[in-house]
Amino acid sequence: MTFEVENVSKTFVSGDSDEEVIALKDINLTIETGEFxxxxxxxxxxKTTTLRIIEGFxxxxxxxxxDDGELVTGPSNQRGFIFQNYSLFPWLNVIDNVIFGLNINGKPEKESKKxxxxYLKTVGLEDFAERYPSELSGGMKQRVAIIRSLINDSKSLLMDETFSALDIQTKHKLQNQILKICKEQKKTIIFVTHDIDEAVYLSDRIVVFSRRPGMVKKIFEIKMDHPRDRQCQEFEDLVSEVIEMIGEVEED
Ligand SMILES: Nc1ncnc2c1ncn2[C@@H]1O[C@H](COP(=O)(O)OP(=O)(O)OP(=O)(O)O)[C@@H](O)[C@H]1O
Ligand SMILES: [Mg+2]
Structure with missing residues (x-):
């Protein structure tokens, strides 16, 4: 799935005061199939506004x-979207929450459950498959919500700070999982994050936005092979470079 974002601007008008907020100004980006x-x-x-526009929200x-040459006019189930705040269906147990989307798409239940x-194993929740959301901790609920989105067969995934509140071990596991999904299924992934280590670990390209009004300030291309070594000099240098660029943006 290729995305072409052409000359996108967005102005919000506040209902009460008629005050205008220019959120985005002239964003141009092409994101290729299978790219992260x-x-x-x-x-x-x-960042979130751009993601929501790409999804069609x-x-x-x-x-x-x-999206693959077709004008985006609304959301599509070919584009998976993982929200900044996600929730589970309280009346379904963990495994039924996870396979909810697969069920809707008519996949055989036995296969889906397997x-x-x-997926539950990758986030350490295999023993909780039959539990209900009310019996889980906040972090556990999050992990279930994330894998519920990852498991679907959409052609792309748009993720908004999806891993931000997770413990570091789970975060690293899910980062590897998402890379595997991206590579094996040739999924196009757009990933919003404040965690620069995470962006460098995962991305083919990192787009740095300028302060409001949002514009594309710089694009970093990362050619390092996977799995990337967080300890190597090249990795550390890249993280520093991106952080420096964001610092410059904040002072603009
Ligand atoms: N529905 C809306 N109505 C009015 N203004 C909005 C709306 N959504 C976003 N904005 C404004 O647009 C700007 C960009 O918001 P956005 O949520 O895209 O930022 P962000 O880069 O995702 O920030 P963060 O890193 O804090 O999540 C902000 O000034 C915000 O107040
Ligand atoms: Mg946001």
């Missing part, structure tokens, strides 16, 4: 988004 692209930048620079004030158990 991260969006980084200061809080309020328009939000309409741009100017410009267009195309696959769900493999």
């Amino acid at each position: 692209v991260s969006f980084v930048g200061p809080s309020g620079c328009g 939000e309409k741009p004030t100017e410009g267009t988004v195309k 696959r769900a158990m493999e």
Whole structure:
């Protein structure tokens, strides 16, 4: 799935005061099939807004988004979206939450459950498959919500700070899982994060947004092979470079 974001601008008008907020100004980006692209930048620079426009939740004030050449006019189940705040269905147990999307798409339940158990194992929740959300901790609920989105067969995944609140071990496991999914299924992934180590570990390209109004300030291309070594000099240098660039943006 290739995304073409062309001349996208977004202005929000506050209902009460008619005050205008220019959230995005002239964003141009092409994201290729199977590519892993991260969006980084200061809080309020328009990362979530860009993601929501690409999904079709939000309409741009100017410009267009195309998905495999077709104009995006609304959400599609070919594009998976993992929200900044996600929730589970309280009336379904863990495994039924995980396979919810697969069920809707008519996948055989036995196969789905087998696959769900493999995913649950990767996040250490295989013993909780029959439990209900109310019996889980906050972090456990999050892990279930994440794998529920990862397991679906959408052609792309748009992820908004998905791993931000997880413990470091789970975070690293899910990072490897998402890389595997991206590579094996040729999924296109757009990933919003404030964690630069995470962006460098995962991405083919990192897009740095400027402060509001959000514009593309710089794009870093990362050619290092996977799995990437967080301790090596090249990795550390890249992390520093991206952090420095965000620092510059914040001072602009
Ligand atoms: N629905 C909305 N109505 C009005 N203004 C909005 C709306 N959504 C976003 N904005 C404004 O647009 C700007 C960009 O917001 P956005 O959520 O895209 O930022 P972000 O880069 O994702 O920030 P963060 O890193 O804090 O999540 C902000 O100034 C925000 O107040
Ligand atoms: Mg955001």
